[in-house]
Amino acid sequence: MFINKKNERISFSSTQTRFDYPDFLEVQVKSFQEFFQLKTTPDNRRDEGLYKVFQENFPITDTRNNFVLEFLDYQVDPPRYSIDECIERGLTFSVPLKAKLKLYCTDPEHEDFDTVVQDVYLGTVPYMTDKGTFIINGAERVIVSQLHRSPGVFFGQSVHANGSKLYSARIIPFKGSWIEFATDINNVMYAYIDRKKKLPVTTLLRAIGYESDKDVLEIFDLADEIKVSKAGLKKVVGRRLAARVLKSWVEDFVDEDTGEVVSIERNEVIIDREIVLTEDHIDEIIDAGVKAILLHKEDQNQQDFAIIYNTLQKDPCNSEKEAVLHIYRQLRNAEPPDEATARDVIDKLFFSDKRYDLGDVGRYRINKKLGLNIEIDTKVLTKEDIIEIIKYLIKLINSKTDVDDIDHLSNRRVRTVGEQLFGQFGVGLARMARTIRERMNVRDNEVFTPIDLINSKTLSSVINSFFGTNALSQFMDQTNPLAEMTHKRRMSALGPGGLSRERAGFEVRDVHFTHYGRLCPIETPEGPNIGLISSLCVFAKITDLGFIATPYRRVTDGRVDLSDDGVVYLTAEEEEGQIIAQANAPIDADGYFINQKVKARLDGDYPLVDREEVILMDVGPNQIASLAASLISFLEHDDANRALMG
Known part of the structure; x- marks a missing residue:
């Protein structure tokens, strides 16, 4: 017997793969x-x-x-x-x-x-x-x-029983408490801590340092500050107040236990917000010793930010101290011993690296989504994150941006x-x-x-x-x-921290266009696990951040780069908006497309484009399939269910 005889392998494929297979293990x-x-x-x-x-x-x-x-x-x-x-x-x-x-x-x-x-x-x-x-x-x-949901921020949408759309932003950390910002049917924005404790979002803003109505409104550039004087106030009669007019004074009293004189700052609301300023209010404001008042800006963008005014109306707090104590009561269902303890609890929740960690992935995703330049080493939430998330949510409410697709592979990692x-x-x-x-x-x-x-x-x-x-x-x-090999390359959405068979809906199990070249659409078990357990595609790799990347050849002015240096690995996020030609598009010996029009792929669509428009090209026709599926000869002629049996 000729044990060492090398059989010549004959390939019947119409397109030759010019790319080496990676190490499957x-x-x-x-x-x-x-x-x-x-x-x-x-x-x-x-x-x-x-x-x-x-x-x-x-x-x-x-x-x-x-x-x-x-x-x-x-x-x-x-x-x-x-x-x-x-x-x-x-x-x-x-x-x-x-x-x-x-x-x-x-x-x-x-x-x-x-x-x-x-x-x-x-x-x-x-x-x-x-x-x-x-x-x-x-x-x-x-x-x-x-395969689980990546840490980071996710913007979603749900529909209330009365037909109105509700929007939410959920921050999922690698370790620590979840925080969610959501709107309700009255157009008020609330923050939910660990899915249970609910408070107006402006209370949270006050607690992190934006103490007064003025500070909150300045974040969104929503108010004009008017210095208090009789002449100045007369000019603005008829405009609406954007913030409460507060009379402040200091009260001294003797502490019975220590005998010390303690000073406490008191506030009293003289005129509530959203009230139209009249002549009668002028003397009231001057007598109260108020230095400045805030009025609504007179421009068109005000309507977009109506939710902030509505939320301020619901906000029970007027100062940072009140907000901190209010949040402590919500979280602990008890009275705080003192302000320092209450503040410590809030800091530990989101701003302490011992208790809270976004991880490299979480920070990268938040920076990418919100266009921030915060250091990748900053693994805790920052004030900037919270403000930008609220601003993005307001854009979402006003239909100026889209919600996230939870099944997109840029939102799931390995x-x-x-x-x-x-x-x-x-x-x-x-x-x-x-x-x-x-x-x-x-x-x-x-x-x-x-x-x-x-x-x-x-x-x-x-x-x-x-x-x-x-x-x-x-x-x-x-x-x-x-x-054996297939088992080692398997991806499961089940397990601790993942989905459960009973809760997983149809969308999670379905094939998504970002699975192309990353997760095999064919190889998945029949039965209750269908779509929850899948297999890595032949050429797919996992990046340092845990996202699945697939290789493409670069194309410039209708010419495919056939060298080894011309291959680039892209994650689902990086692939967005790229026009990609199929591997079987005919090319000549120099790499130029033979046909003027090329069948291509653009996100979830398959347009016919000019060859000069193509940016990338698949490395092989079996790129879409897993190792096991790509071993089936003439797979494209096979019935889908029969391919699955293989």
């Missing part, structure tokens, strides 16, 4: 390697993956800040058993994880306490084989990538193995940090080392339960090599 292997960063030296490690988890959870201090446990570095020892031994003996193919920790004392009373640097064993961690699988208790398992492990290590190390803190508090006067503080089972138990019980950790399909 890259989606698994690259993600895992970037998580562990074992090939980079400790000094050169990027702030991501396992290194980032350690940085987020360390240093750990006791309650009195006497002892500090710092993280220096981590290392992985070689596995104890080989892959074959693990399969044979029913073991987990894992590596011991060790961290170099430094314990020192900041309290001068503990002079006898020496700084200790130790390598501490944190437990064993399942390690990926070269084939992109894990061996857990002797069985090969695969961590399926999850959580690969590395990111899922990042979440699990985060949970495990946070638990470990809690026990370390407790042990530090107990061992007050003793001499102890990092090893005494750490229980290695804490982290291992979290990681092992993830590999053993998580919905996305699946027993590998080993029917044949193709089934």
Whole structure:
């Protein structure tokens, strides 16, 4: 038998693919390697993956800040058993994880306490084989990538029972509380915190520093400020007030407990907003000692911002302090002890990087959507974000822009193995940090080392339960090599933080035009999971931010760039508005389109365009299909259901 005889492969395709196939396992292997960063030296490690988890959870201090446990570095020892031994003996193919920790004392009373640097064993961690699988208790398992809604801001629309359209903007963070801005049937805008606590959006603006009506109206350039004088006020009689006229004074009273004299600022509304100024009001305003009043601007744009005036009417607060206390009451259903505590609660919700994190993706999406230039390192919300979101929502209400398409692939991203492990290590190390803190508090006067503080089972138990019980950790399909490969390239919208079969509607499951070259429209299971589980297309790659990109060749003035440098990978967002020719469009040896008119694709449409208008071209006819579907010969002549069976 001629085992090594190479059979000549004959291609019957009418269009030859001039593009090399990528490494099909890259989606698994690259993600895992970037998580562990074992090939980079400790000094050169990027702030991501396992290194980032350690940085987020360390240093750990006791309650009195006497002892500090710092993280220096981590290392992985070689596995104890080989892959074959693990399969044979029913073991987990894992590596011991060790961290170099430094314990020192900041309290001068503990002079006898020496700084200790130790390598501490944190437990064993399942390690990926070269084939992109894990061996857990002797069985090969695969961590399926999850397709979930990307962090960022989403603008949506719903229809009320009475037929009026309601608009909303939802900010979804990587970690932290959700905040939603929504309109109601009375044309008032509310902010919802964690989907339950509701308050007028102007109350939130006051709490973040836009204290007076004047400050709020100035954000949107809605009012004219008029200095108070008899002559000046007479000129503006007949115009409507944009803000309340407040009389302010300071009241002193003696605190019964301390005997101190305390001053409190009092406000009284003399004339409410939206009232037309008359001659009678002039003396009232002057007597109250008001310095300036705010009037509606006399231009056409006022109508667009009617919602801001309506919201101010509903706003129960007049100052920053009142707004902060009001939000605290809404969130906690209790009276705040003092203003500082109330402010602290609000700051922790959205402006503290410990509690709130938009992630790289969230910040990138918000900047892109709202046209902001905020630093990518700013992972918390800023005042600018909130104001721009409100302005965008007002544009939406006035039909000056469109709502987001939730099924567009620029709004969905992939959580690969590395990111899922990042979440699990985060949970495990946070638990470990809690026990370390407790042990530090107990061992007050003793001499102890990092090893005494750490229980290695804490982290291992979290990681092992993830590999053993998580919905996305699946027993590998080993029917044949193709089934194995397909399983590793699968994308699931199910699992923790994703959709559930019962709740997923028709739109989520449907094929979207952005799936072209990214997710296969053919390969999806029949039954309850249809459309929720899909497969990555042959040439598709996953970007650093987790979006799926597909390759195209550049086209200039009707000439296709056939060199390797002429290939560009585009995400769904980058592809918007591009005119793309099909891979089977006839071209000559130099890359020029033969026909004057070329059949092309523009977002969800298929126009016939002049060859000079084409910007990009598909790299191959099988670009649209997954690995398994593209192996079906003459796929285009096959019945859709039969292709699915393949």
